[in-house]
Amino acid sequence: MNRYCFCLQVRPDRLEEYVERHRTVWPDMQAALRDAGWHNYSLFLRDDGLLIGYVEAEDLDAAQKAMAATEVNARWQAEMTEFFAGDDGRPPDESFLLLREIFHLTPPAED
Numbered sequence: 001m002n003r004y005c006f007c008l009q010v011r012p013d014r015l016e017e018y019v020e021r022h023r024t025v026w027p028d029m030q031a032a033l034r035d036a037g038w039h040n041y042s043l044f045l046r047d048d049g050l051l052i053g054y055v056e057a058e059d060l061d062a063a064q065k066a067m068a069a070t071e072v073n074a075r076w077q078a079e080m081t082e083f084f085a086g087d088d089g090r091p092p093d094e095s096f097l098l099l100r101e102i103f104h105l106t107p108p109a110e111d
Contacts, residue, residue, distance in 0.1 A: 001056045005053065033067065
């Protein structure tokens with residue numbers, strides 16, 4: 001399983017609503033993410049709107065393509081686009097700035 005981290009910028013004037021929307025992510029959206037191969041997916045939000053996402057997947061590109069093929073993702077992305085700055089109008093899931101992993105603490109080897 002590969003680890004991926006990305007960032008996006010949420011509009012500071014929309015932070016509260018963005019957080020609220022993620023308290024009630026549609027069950028069919030959650031199911032689609034799981035079915036598309038997204039694992040251990042988390043979002044972290046700084047007070048200035050910097051959004052950091054973490055996800056594990058065998059292949060992020062394949063997982064994104066699988067999500068892009070779903071109707072629920074099209075609806076979700078259409079609603080979420082208005083929350084982001086600097087994305088040139090593209091849906092958030094097409095605007096990820098992937099970050100390079102430079103360190104990962106692995107569990108100790110078993111004897």
